[in-house]
Amino acid sequence: MTEIKTLNTYSLWQLTLYFLRLGTLGFGGPVALVGFMHRDLVEERSWISEADYKEGLALAQIAPGPLAAQLAIYLGYVHHRILGATVAGLAFVLPSFVMVVALGMAYVSYGGLPWMQAVFYGVGAAVLGIMAIGAHKLSTKSIGKDKLLWSIFGVLAAVTIITQSEIAWLFIAAGLLVWVIRCKPSFGNKAMGLGLVPPVDAAQLAPVVLDPALLTQIGLFFAKAGAFVFGSGLAIVPFLYSGTVTEHHWLTDRQFVDAVAVAMITPGPVVITTAFIGYLIAGLPGATMAAVATFLPCYLITIVAAPHFKKWGKNPSVIAFVDGITAAAIGAIAGSVVVIAQRSISDIPTALLAVGATALLWKFKKIPEPLLVIGAALIGLVIYPLVSH
Template sequence: MPLTTIAREWGRIGCLGFGGPPTHIALLRRLCVRDRQWITASEFEDAIAATNLLPGPASTQLAIYTAWRLRGTAGAILGGVCFIVPGLVLILALAAFFLAGGAPRWAHGAAAGAGAAVAAVAVQAGLGLVPASRQRATTPAARLRWLGCAVAGGAAAATIGPWLVLVLLAAGVLEVVVRTGIPRRPGVPAVPVVLAVPTIGGSAAVAWVAVKVGALSYGGGFVIIPLMQSDAVARHHWMTGGQFLDAVALGQITPGPVVQTVAVVGYAAGGLAGGLLAAVVAFTPSFVFVLAGGKYFDRLRADTRIQAFLSGAGPAVIGAILGSAIPLALALQQVWQVVVLAAAAGWLLVARRGVVSALLAAAALGVAAAAVGLPVG
């Protein structure tokens, strides 16, 4: 297969992939399985399962993996880049526009409106993961551990966001120990790195936030929120709470991976160079995981220790996503934003409508609020 075909098709998905991982998976399945028949349906489902075992953005890893299956290393790199770049360019352009001090009032209103809905989106994302995760808890003891890990993840996300990585790792390792005994090489090397975080700043701090997002996050796009929020808002003061809400909203309404939210944080910290650094650091692990481990994916899926780790980390991830809604909601500054949040919650959780439409409607309400003179800052 020509590399030009991979560039064209994966780039098209990168441009049209509004709606997060479900949309990306559907577009890749349509292309690779239904229309072109490059990959069988069972192979594609196995690829989804394998990439969901990895930390980082699963749909991005699926895009890289399917391109790797077709054209090896060159295809994986080209396909992944073409999938990522369209949304990255757009989100950096929007970051420059919305974070600029001279942006028009209607733009600030749109950002404030979309940001107000983000807490509801987080709740929807967390609740959507519950059924599949609960299926892994087959005994009363396992269900009790599931609940404990979920509560721990929620508490960590709401109060100690930067340390959430330790909670996720501990929950996963605990389940491995319960099921298989003490592992020979327990997954604790990350602890010294995390303990060094308070001493770094500048580009190193941006890179560390991106590492947590790209290499240490389990459970999809929304678990990155508590991993970034405390660093971006409270520790380094790169952004205000409202600007962080805007960043999360931008990551939801732009095409491509939701993880590109980290590029907005990087832009706030260090301009265009900071945004590009954050994106490169966050996405590099996905390429490394696929290129180094793609041929071992079948073995990875069958590894009981991996399955046990995910059974423990999974409920902590769900708790973290749900817990992240608390500081997101508390960051709202205006009464009208609380009304928008309530409306978005009804739209997403009761009417069960789409995320992109909810955010666009919230942005329109924000524009209307700005037009009638309500405060939007």
């Protein structure tokens, strides 16, 4: 008798190891990370169905908070519910948190990291290649040949490039548009709903030591960042700058730029830069508070909304709505590649690095991304001193 392969063929321990590995070796920001999850969990391992993945990506775009972390939490929930969501989220974030805190300790101890800009010079350009290939794979897999979805993709990509931000209501509008066109609903009936809860004040959850008032202030600020910024690191960076540099004067411009560089040269979610910023403000307690406050709202929102997505996920109206949001999300992701390229490509060497990284990943599909990042960092260390004078 031939054994029928089902999707739920993995243990919680296997899921934990996967997200620990992704959090340790996953470079490229949210665009690349959500692409890796699709490649690894949907295509190669068949742990997650295409429908579950698309539902998770849609929820991650509708709800506020860091995109890749929300998707990881949702995928953990699919077969292992709240325990799986909790373990997946912690395993995904913990490795980069440890790395960022270690870099923060070195930064404070040695008065800055002069080599960091050289590394960022190379890595920032190469990461564009990882992001571009990730966006391409997502679009071909999730959109296919649907002209309506490609139109939405194009509009959201253009809007993201022009405004240099992600406009949350456009994702929902895209979902509603596809729903109306495909399903021709009767508006007298309630077709769908999402159960979301307001964010919880994370300031009371981390150990309050040193200066309780400062730690509470850090918790409130980063909880707001996690609760009200949609999409990805692309959206949270200007919010963090206005709060940490302009409003609270916790960091200098130079320190903030270095914090963004740390986020790009470390694996895992880009938003983990909040832990580095928290460390510069108030040491390890500050780093812990900032990280918890940033990720807790999206965790709570995801586990509360996930049952509704699971319950209504097979409804044609929901499928149409999710397809529209998914196309919009991928369009915004593709647009963000262009926006980040405008900031990362500053001269001919960085342009060549970005094009070279893209070509390598296109030609050699199995090349390990961490190897590419290390190579780009070494090139940056060699070239940056030559072009910066």
